[in-house]
Amino acid sequence: MTLYGVGLGPGQADLVTVRGKRALEDADVVYSPGRLSRSVATEHVPEARIGDLDFPMTRDEEKLRAAWKEAAAEIATTAREGDAAFVTLGDPNVYSTFGHLRRTLAAFHPEVDLEVVPGVSAVTAFATALGVEVTAGASLALREADAGQSPTGPDRMVLFKVTDAPATHAGLVEAGYDVTYGRRLFMEQGETLVTDDPSELDERDYYTLAYAERPDARVEQATDAFLEASDESGLVSDGGDYASDPLVRQERSESALCGDEVDR
Numbered sequence: 657m658t659l660y661g662v663g664l665g666p667g668q669a670d671l672v673t674v675r676g677k678r679a680l681e682d683a684d685v686v687y688s689p690g691r692l693s694r695s696v697a698t699e700h701v702p703e704a705r706i707g708d709l710d711f712p713m714t715r716d717e718e719k720l721r722a723a724w725k726e727a728a729a730e731i732a733t734t735a736r737e738g739d740a741a742f743v744t745l746g747d748p749n750v751y752s753t754f755g756h757l758r759r760t761l762a763a764f765h766p767e768v769d770l771e772v773v774p775g776v777s778a779v780t781a782f783a784t785a786l787g788v789e790v791t792a793g794a795s796l797a798l799r800e801a802d803a804g805q806s807p808t809g810p811d812r813m814v815l816f817k818v819t820d821a822p823a824t825h826a827g828l829v830e831a832g833y834d835v836t837y838g839r840r841l842f843m844e845q846g847e848t849l850v851t852d853d854p855s856e857l858d859e860r861d862y863y864t865l866a867y868a869e870r871p872d873a874r875v876e877q878a879t880d881a882f883l884e885a886s887d888e889s890g891l892v893s894d895g896g897d898y899a900s901d902p903l904v905r906q907e908r909s910e911s912a913l914c915g916d917e918v919d920r
């Protein structure tokens with residue numbers, strides 16, 4: 657039968673997709689690789705249908721391969737007779753343990769059918785949580801900033817694994833970035849924090865990301881004209897016609913490129 661790789665989203669149970677919820681409800685066993693993903697999964701399926709997998713906290717690749725072989729063997733046994741699900745926080749194909757499982761199954765249990773249900777990833781959820789708009793025409797890079805690293809280069813970066821925010825911050829500011837941090841965004845477990853002050857993040861927490869942007873990276877938008885035309889009360893008083901504005905035309909063509917077509 658089938659193994660469903662189900663993305664649970666960032667951590668709040670109601671950010672699981674409808675399709676993901678259905679896959680969890682229909683699976684004979686729902687495997688979870690960790691405590692947090694387990695706590696989200698149990699909002700949708702009874703504890704009795706959760707299968708825990710044991711992964712050693714090690715960077716020893718031999719030990720990791722042995723653990724994944726064991727996990728894949730157990731999951732393959734379930735998936736041979738019924739449906740199984742393997743859950744991950746965020747999206748299964750973004751910086752996820754699911755990749756190890758997929759590769760191990762392909763090598764040792766190629767008979768298992770696989771279907772992936774995408775989830776809301778921290779790569780996109782950060783924008784809403786931090787009040788950031790990634791506008792059409794903007795580029796955005798994903799990097800890791802483990803152990804105080806400060807990658808630089810792109811105009812805008814989402815940084816995962818910010819485990820030493822003060823050290824990462826120093827490097828990013830030195831390179832000219834404005835930086836905002838998000839901890840435990842859209843998570844039920846632990847406290848959500850959004851800040852641009854790294855001293856508030858002294859305590860290490862793996863579920864911390866950063867958004868770094870060069871101040872001059874903003875891409876002008878057609879609708880900026882509304883803000884420029886607004887009076888002190890924030891209202892546009894001239895009922896302006898912006899249709900002939902070249903920026904309006906540019907935004908229309910950009911939105912068409914994004915599959916977000918303007919009906920005109």
Ligand SMILES: C[S@@+](CC[C@H](N)C(=O)[O-])C[C@H]1O[C@@H](n2cnc3c(N)ncnc32)[C@H](O)[C@@H]1O
Pocket residue numbers: 666667744745746747748749750751752776777778779815816817818838839840841842843862863864865866
């Ligand atoms: C190994 S990656 C997993 C990404 C996940 N598969 C996804 O698509 O969101 C883990 C990193 O993602 C970031 N992250 C994941 N969920 C988060 C959340 N709810 N709030 C803040 N950061 C989060 C953190 O930087 C963390 O170190």
